[in-house]
Amino acid sequence: MSGFIRERLLDNNAALVQMLGLCPLLAVSNTAINALGLGLATIFVIVITNVVVSLIRPITYQEIRIPLFVILIASTVTVLELLMNAYLHQLYLALGIFIPLIVTNCMIMARAEAFASRNNLWPAIKDGFFVGLGFALVLLIIGMLREIIGRGTLFSQAELLFGSWGEYLTITFFSDYGGFLIAILPPGAFFVLALLVAIKKRYDLHQQQRDKTKIQEGANQENSRGAQQ
Template sequence: MIKAHQQLIHDGLWNNNAALVQLLGLCPLLAVTGTLINGLGLGIATTFVLVGSNTTVSLIRHHIPKEIRIPVFVMLIASFVTNVQLIMNAFTYELYLILGIFIPLIVTNCAIIGRAEAFASKNPVVPSMIDGLAQGLGFTLVLMLLGGLREFVGQGTIFDGAHLLLGEWAKDLTLRFYLTDQKFLFAILPPGAFIGLAILVAIKNKIDDIKS
């Protein structure tokens, strides 16, 4: 049992990473990762929805008619996304405004509906919860890596805007590596996101080749 859970974690973080292997959820991944904190904020929201939807689908899987399972899954996911929106509105309103439409669009994230259909609807609660957590953390790590890379190249900082997620005390967490009069827009805008993601995928593939 422990080995099975470890395999789920390893798959979510590496072998079957939603962003680097399945290439799912790329729209928000490429759109909001202008900074590390933006990526972290979206990653936490996505992880919350993944864990909640996987757990709920597993709990009620025997009571959902197969003919309507997908609409039911979408409804459950939408309810968790609504909770995330309300929480972010209450506690991280400025970050919520920055992430904008990509918070409600979590409902359409193929990685979430995919895990509900492919795993949670066929497995018990604990493995489904672990699978959702692992997949969410794997997605979050890619969001953070890509956001950190683009932020560093684009404006010479890391953790800029940390106070938007963690509170006013986090303003001191910003690390500035170089000063620039203008941001390097190529890195911050979508073209930089595509190149950054390609670099991360290439690094992962190279590591896998070395291991094999």
């Protein structure tokens, strides 16, 4: 994995490290399909926004760039909302207010301002895709864990996103499962997010310790060679 991709997916993940877009991340992730739907919608918006911002950056005045970016994001979300209402109506109803609230996701504005407005088209596309993918993966993992714990199923109501054949994607882990209510309520989202953040912190500490060990071993080898010479 290249450093460019790794930074956006893991090292500087928008959800686990920057803590951006937590409102939809926590509110919509009560099922895997809802989480996946909003994750894909977020990728669409951030990629389109980055593309347009990158293309118009030579003719964009610095004084108006922020209002312009807001208008671009709002326009993209409006187009997305109309498309989902037309072709994925049931998912549109399930996600509700959190589709237009994509406009308020600080992650999208941050990437437009910090990266797309300063780089060419292809890097802007890659940045938008991988930042959005990192956010969507965290959203999906939270949705999967909450659905399994709370309902005993996985990818229930997949037909909302994939059509009639999505019914075959549903996995039932416990046929007589009574459910664990707190997992699908808002507190459950905080618990699962906290668990993922803790795992990420533990992984980072492990990586730092491993890097220090490698540096120390390299220094010891250099000292040994110097002593032998």
